[in-house]
Amino acid sequence: MNWRWDLAWQVLPHLLEATLATLAAAIIGYSIALVGGLVMALGQRTPSRILTVAVRETVEFIRSTPLVLQIFFIFFVGPQFGIRLSPWVAGMIALGLHYSAYMSEVYRGGLEAVPRGQWEAALALNLSTRSTYMRIIIPQAIVPAITGIGNYLVGIIKDTPLLSVIGVAELMHTASSIGAENLRFLEPYTIVGLIFLLISLPASGLTRLFENWLRRKLGMG
Amino acid sequence: MSFWNFLSIYWPRLLSGVVITVELFFLAAALAIVVAVVAGLMKLSSNRAIRWAAIVYIEVFRGTSLLVQLYWIFFVLPLFGLTLEKFNAGFIGLGMNLGAYGAELVRGAIQAVPKGQWEAAYALSMSPARRMWRIVLPQALAIMLPPWGNLLIELLKYSALVALIGATDLMFQVKQINSSTFLSAQAFGAALIIYYILARLLLTPAVRWIEARMRRKLQRG
Amino acid sequence: MDETSDYPLALEGPGTPMVRFLNVSKRYGALMVLDNLHLDISEGEMVSIIGPSGSGKTTVLRMLMTLETINSGVIYVDGKPLTHMERRGKLVPADARYLRKMRAKIGMCFQHFNLFPHMTALQNCMEGPVQVLGLSKDEARGRAEELLAMVGMIEKKDQHPSRLSGGQQQRVAIARALAMRPKVLLFDEVTSALDPEVIGEVTNVIRKLVAEHNLTMLMVTHQMGFARDISDRVCFFFGGKIEEQGSPQTLFGNPRRDRTKQFLSAIKEAG
Numbered sequence: 001m002n003w004r005w006d007l008a009w010q011v012l013p014h015l016l017e018a019t020l021a022t023l024a025a026a027i028i029g030y031s032i033a034l035v036g037g038l039v040m041a042l043g044q045r046t047p048s049r050i051l052t053v054a055v056r057e058t059v060e061f062i063r064s065t066p067l068v069l070q071i072f073f074i075f076f077v078g079p080q081f082g083i084r085l086s087p088w089v090a091g092m093i094a095l096g097l098h099y100s101a102y103m104s105e106v107y108r109g110g111l112e113a114v115p116r117g118q119w120e121a122a123l124a125l126n127l128s129t130r131s132t133y134m135r136i137i138i139p140q141a142i143v144p145a146i147t148g149i150g151n152y153l154v155g156i157i158k159d160t161p162l163l164s165v166i167g168v169a170e171l172m173h174t175a176s177s178i179g180a181e182n183l184r185f186l187e188p189y190t191i192v193g194l195i196f197l198l199i200s201l202p203a204s205g206l207t208r209l210f211e212n213w214l215r216r217k218l219g220m221g
Numbered sequence: 222m223s224f225w226n227f228l229s230i231y232w233p234r235l236l237s238g239v240v241i242t243v244e245l246f247f248l249a250a251a252l253a254i255v256v257a258v259v260a261g262l263m264k265l266s267s268n269r270a271i272r273w274a275a276i277v278y279i280e281v282f283r284g285t286s287l288l289v290q291l292y293w294i295f296f297v298l299p300l301f302g303l304t305l306e307k308f309n310a311g312f313i314g315l316g317m318n319l320g321a322y323g324a325e326l327v328r329g330a331i332q333a334v335p336k337g338q339w340e341a342a343y344a345l346s347m348s349p350a351r352r353m354w355r356i357v358l359p360q361a362l363a364i365m366l367p368p369w370g371n372l373l374i375e376l377l378k379y380s381a382l383v384a385l386i387g388a389t390d391l392m393f394q395v396k397q398i399n400s401s402t403f404l405s406a407q408a409f410g411a412a413l414i415i416y417y418i419l420a421r422l423l424l425t426p427a428v429r430w431i432e433a434r435m436r437r438k439l440q441r442g
Numbered sequence: 443m444d445e446t447s448d449y450p451l452a453l454e455g456p457g458t459p460m461v462r463f464l465n466v467s468k469r470y471g472a473l474m475v476l477d478n479l480h481l482d483i484s485e486g487e488m489v490s491i492i493g494p495s496g497s498g499k500t501t502v503l504r505m506l507m508t509l510e511t512i513n514s515g516v517i518y519v520d521g522k523p524l525t526h527m528e529r530r531g532k533l534v535p536a537d538a539r540y541l542r543k544m545r546a547k548i549g550m551c552f553q554h555f556n557l558f559p560h561m562t563a564l565q566n567c568m569e570g571p572v573q574v575l576g577l578s579k580d581e582a583r584g585r586a587e588e589l590l591a592m593v594g595m596i597e598k599k600d601q602h603p604s605r606l607s608g609g610q611q612q613r614v615a616i617a618r619a620l621a622m623r624p625k626v627l628l629f630d631e632v633t634s635a636l637d638p639e640v641i642g643e644v645t646n647v648i649r650k651l652v653a654e655h656n657l658t659m660l661m662v663t664h665q666m667g668f669a670r671d672i673s674d675r676v677c678f679f680f681g682g683k684i685e686e687q688g689s690p691q692t693l694f695g696n697p698r699r700d701r702t703k704q705f706l707s708a709i710k711e712a713g
Contacts, residue, residue, distance in 0.1 A: 020644045064374070064420040065413050066381035069392060073413060078407035109566055121556035125570035125622060126545050135573065161288040165385060172288060185296040193285045193293060200284040 008187045011178050015191055018174035023199075025091065025159040025170055032096025033152070036062055041111060042133070045102070052074025060102035068162045070094045075166045087178065091163040110145030111137065146214055150207030154200050171195065227407035231398055235411060238394035242419075245312045245380050246281035250373060252316025253284050257323025262353075264328050275324065295386040296432060298321060311358075313337030319376050323369065325416055330365035363435050370428035377420050391415060449527050453521045460658040461506065461626060466515035468501055474532040475501050477682040479515070483626075490669035490690075493679035494705060499662045502679075503628045507550045508541055519547055520625055525588070546574070549624035553631040555611040557603040563590060563614045564599040570622045582621075589617035593647045609640030613647055617653040620651075627651075630659040633668075642666070648672065666709055670694050678702050 043055035062070070074097075075090035085093070111173050121141035122132040142149075177190045179185035228235075263275035284291065290316040294305065305313065334357050342352040384392035395408040402408070453462060459482035459508050466644065468476040476498045484488050491499045504510045506517060508524070517524045526533040534535040535542070567586035571577040582628070590596045592612040603611050612632055620629060629648065633641045645668050651657060652672050663669050669676055670690040677687040678701075686699045697703050 060421065061413075061417055065416045066378040066392065068381050068385075069395075069409060069412055069416065072396070072399070073405070073409040076399060076403075076409065079407045080403065091459060115556075117552060117554050117556035119557065120550075121552065121558070123509060123545075124507055124548075124550040124552075124619070126574050128542075128568065128574070131573045135569065136558055141559075151418075158284075158286040161286045162382075164288075171287070172292075176292070179296065185292070186300050189289065189293050189297055193281075193289050196285040196289060197281065201280070 004184070004187060007182065007184065008185060008191065011182075011188055012191060013177075014174055015171065015188065015195065018169065018171045019195055019199075021168075021174075022157070022160045023170065025088075025095070025160045025163060029032060029095035029099060029154055029160075030037055030090050030093065030156050033099035033103045033156070034149070035097055037107050038138075038220065040100055041107035042105035045111070059101045061102050061212055062098055063105070067094070067098045067159060068165060071162055071166055087163070087167045090166060091168045095156065095159065095163070106145045106148035106152070107141065107150070110141035110143070113144045114140045123221075129149065142201040146211045150211055151204075153207060154203045157199055158196065159194030168176055191192075222404055222407065224407055224410070227404060228310050228411065231408075231411075232400065234301060235391065235415065238389065238391035239415060239419075241308070242377075242380055242390040242392075243310070244378055245315065245383060245388070248312040248317060249315035249376060252312065253319035253372075253376070256316060256320030260320060260324035261327025261331065264324065265331060266375045267287065269418045270297065277439055279321045279324050282318050283325075287314065287318045288382055288385065290318055291382055291386050293349050304370075305390040307383070307386055310399050311387060311388040315383070318379075319372060322372055322375075326368050326372070327361070330361040333364050334360045354421070366432045366435055367426075370425070371433065373428060374424055377424060378416065443649075449516045449523075449526070449533050450529075452524070453518050453532060457520050458546075459483055459518075460487070460520060461660070462518040463502070463636055464516050464518065466505070467496070467513050468510065469513050470504065472608050474503075475682055479682075479684070481684065483660060485656060487660055487674045488525045488672060490673040490676045491660065491662045491679060492664070492666065492669060492676060492705075493633050493685075497679040498682040499679045503630050503660060503662055504551065506575065506626070507548055507628060508545050519544060529699045532549045534692065545628075546622070547625040548628065549619035549622050549626070550628040550630065551612070551619050551632050554634050555603070555608070555615045555635075557618070559603050562600050562602055563595060563606070563617075566603075566614060567618045567632060568619065569608070585621055586617070589620050590614070592620075592642070592650070593617045603612050607640060608636045609643040612636065612644045616647055626660065628665070629659065631664065633663050633665055658672055664709075666694065666706075678705065680683070680705075 010037045021159050023185065025059070040059055042057055044059070046052050046055075071091060071094040071144070074088065074094045075178060078085045118136055118140065127136065160170050163170055164173035164176065171192055175185075175188040179188045182188075250356040260275045260278055263271050264279070266272050266275075291310065294314045295307070295310045296380055298305065298310075338360060339352065342356045347356070380390065384390055384396055387393070391412055395412040399405050417425035449464065453459070460482040461481070461604075463481040465477045466479040467474065479498075481502070488649050491502060494497050501510060505512050508522070512514055512525055517628075521531060522544065523536070524541075524544045525536055527536040553597065558569065561569065564583070564586055567589060568579070568582040571585060572579060573581040575582075576590055580622065587596060587599065590599050595613050596611060598606060598610060598614075603614070604616065606658075606699070616632075632664075633644055633650075645665065646705060648659075648668075652659070659675075661669070673690050675687060676690050676693045677683045678693060678697075678699075679699050686693060686697060686702045692701060693702065694706065
């Protein structure tokens with residue numbers, strides 16, 4: 001079996017371009033998850049018992065079912081009821097929702113790690129609930145949550161190929177098209193594998209650096 | 222078409238899909254456990270070559286997406302003379318991928334066993350193999366059980382990807398049904414519910430039960 | 443809460459106490475933590491609460507700070523009910539908005555300081571005035587610096603709590619509470635978590651407060667000598683009730699009840 005360098009060089013530019021789409025998808029999905037996760041975590045701390053349980057069960061449901069299935073569901077169910085979603089929009093919603101559920105667990109852990117005395121001091125100063133969360137609790141909750149949050153960035157990048165199944169033109173999809181066109185998958189898929197390696201290994205290192213920077217900036221640890 | 226109607230018509234196909242999913246799960250899990258133990262031990266070896274072989278395996282399979290790995294095994298390996306059936310490609314891909322994550326758990330757990338245990342076994346003149354097998358591994362097992370439980374749930378969810386290389390699991394069946402009938406909500410909804418039942422109502426309690434038994438066994442011993 | 447609708451809607455007249463506990467009880471399940479408590483505290487009075495653990499003394503402070511709810515009775519602050527509010531001429535349990543309004547009159551210092559770790563000492567003291575009282579940043583800074591100077595922490599105003607000793611943190615905590623200009627200030631065992639060498643830093647600040655301000659103060663403490671020095675009145679709690687109370691000279695020098703005597707001698711032995 002020979003590696004065809006000519007083919008490899010020919011497809012590389014296309015794959016690099018598709019990598020941008022992959023990174024864009026990952027960043028958008030991650031941004032949605034950062035906010036969505038916080039909403040879901042706070043949603044499990046409301047005074048309303050019904051809301052708390054509903055959010056909790058939703059989070060558990062999303063975390064217990066395959067992402068690829070959720071992607072299919074969101075993309076295909078819409079049209080059945082008259083809502084057409086483009087592959088990108090459906091993909092971002094699915095990715096964002098799925099990772100929001102994971103992030104919410106990380107946030108929950110962070111929130112629970114904040115000492116009770118902080119809540120009491122905020123109450124003694126008569127801070128509003130909003131101020132208490134925004135200025136006192138959440139800044140402290142984020143620090144222990146950083147590691148988990150960082151890990152999911154790498155995870156979401158590796159999950160972007162799943163979007164190819166509904167036609168999102170990211171890296172995997174492009175490689176499959178190229179492979180089908182040329183009737184040869186060795187070069188495209190191997191390059192894709194290498195690109196992922198080259199992204200995920202430094203990404204892990206970067207998140208650790210960011211974690212330390214954030215710790216220092218918040219004056220703790 | 223109502224949901225119950227849908228189930229009454231398509232339950233045989235869903236059931237056959239579930240059977241394949243479960244078979245894949247157990248085979249992949251078994252492979253993953255074996256690979257994880259071997260790779261985990263290899264990473265602890267004093268021999269550089271052995272250690273690096275393990276590191277390469279672990280980083281490659283953790284740093285690239287499972288979908289990429291499945292496609293590679295199914296589309297590229299035949300070019301090297303190794304053609305696998307879809308089912309086999311599926312469980313081998315899953316097992317190798319999970320094994321890489323599992324290897325880190327195994328390594329971490331072995332290193333977490335208190336040094337004193339190793340020294341006591343040494344003082345009793347146990348051979349290294351016996352020491353590992355009867356003293357260290359059982360304790361490491363208790364330490365790694367909870368995170369392994371989470372890994373197994375991830376395995377169940379990611380097993381859905383084998384449908385994309387044509388293995389006829391549950392995901393594959395509902396995809397087919399969707400393509401021919403466009404009853405997306407019913408088909409994908411049924412799959413979501415079934416995966417949820419498998420993960421949360423069957424797998425999670427089973428893992429907890431094993432954890433509890435292991436804890437009792439170690440305490441009595 | 444039970445039928446408190448017939449309690450007075452407000453306290454009026456020249457002798458009105460700053461704080462009144464009227465028939466207040468608190469239960470945790472089957473355990474009666476506070477049993478029909480009656481306690482009046484006059485404006486500007488400094489009252490120390492002593493007693494064995496489990497006697498309910500910390501609960502008294504926490505209920506006043508609305509950190510805990512009460513099961514029966516009414517607490518009044520500055521003539522108005524704290525735990526209840528008026529509706530159609532009768533008292534009903536207070537809602538969140540009313541509680542927040544009334545809570546502004548009370549401040550508290552905690553055993554474990556509870557400073558906000560991600561803010562400097564100065565920022566800790568500015569937080570309440572800016573966010574709650576609506577002061578401008580400059581006004582809040584001016585007030586915070588004045589108070590930090592008073593507690594002797596002005597040089598460390600830009601330090602984070604992790605860089606401060608326990609005594610220093612507690613002093614900042616006192617400044618932080620004072621910045622809200624409460625009418626009643628509560629001290630919950632504020633020296634119990636401190637090394638002996640630095641207890642003096644904190645007690646000196648409290649002495650200063652008593653001497654220079656007309657603040658109403660309620661202090662739970664194990665520092666008997668200190669309590670004796672600065673209190674106007676000492677209450678000895680036992681089993682959820684006030685066993686005995688009186689001036690420091692009377693309670694410490696000439697206790698009447700047996701339990702008080704036992705407690706005081708046990709404390710003395712412990713040194």
